[in-house]
Amino acid sequence: MTGGLCDVPGGSHDGQPRPYPCGWRCTTHAPQARPTTTPTTTISPAVAAAAQRQTHSGPRQVTSALFVDCGDGRETKHGDRAGQIRYTGQPRARYECLACGWQSETITGPTAIRRFLDHIRAAHKAACPAAPSEGAQAA
Numbered sequence: 380m381t382g383g384l385c386d387v388p389g390g391s392h393d394g395q396p397r398p399y400p401c402g403w404r405c406t407t408h409a410p411q412a413r414p415t416t417t418p419t420t421t422i423s424p425a426v427a428a429a430a431q432r433q434t435h436s437g438p439r440q441v442t443s444a445l446f447v448d449c450g451d452g453r454e455t456k457h458g459d460r461a462g463q464i465r466y467t468g469q470p471r472a473r474y475e476c477l478a479c480g481w482q483s484e485t486i487t488g489p490t491a492i493r494r495f496l497d498h499i500r501a502a503h504k505a506a507c508p509a510a511p512s513e514g515a516q517a518a
């Protein structure tokens with residue numbers, strides 16, 4: 380076996396020991412259990428078109444669109460940043476309202492995007508000068 384062993388004596392160890400600033404630790408004894416997040420959990424890498432709801436039998440009406448670029452994230456496997464996600468390309472998202480032509484700024488970062496996706500539709504709908512008043516949009 381190469382590499383180090385968990386520095387914590389006794390107890391039950393789990394996982395491959397990894398070097399931390401405080402020494403070698405197995406998964407159980409790692410200084411922080413960092414949740415591993417992936418940027419692609421809820422976001423489609425393709426352009427996501429939203430609001431395809433049709434209330435009239437007229438021409439197809441798309442009232443808004445979300446553009447999401449997942450970026451490129453890689454988990455750091457070794458070193459004192461083990462377990463962290465390092466982005467070589469930041470995920471980005473942008474919202475565009477086709478009814479009034481409003482465009483959001485480009486949002487970057489997985490956390491900001493998740494928050495953004497959560498509220499942008501409702502937030503803009505409340506402010507949109509061209510928002511359709513009929514029907515309720517299922518969230």
Ligand SMILES: [Zn+2]
Nearest residue numbers: 385392405408
């Ligand atoms: Zn251990």
Ligand SMILES: [Zn+2]
Nearest residue numbers: 476479481507
């Ligand atoms: Zn609008």
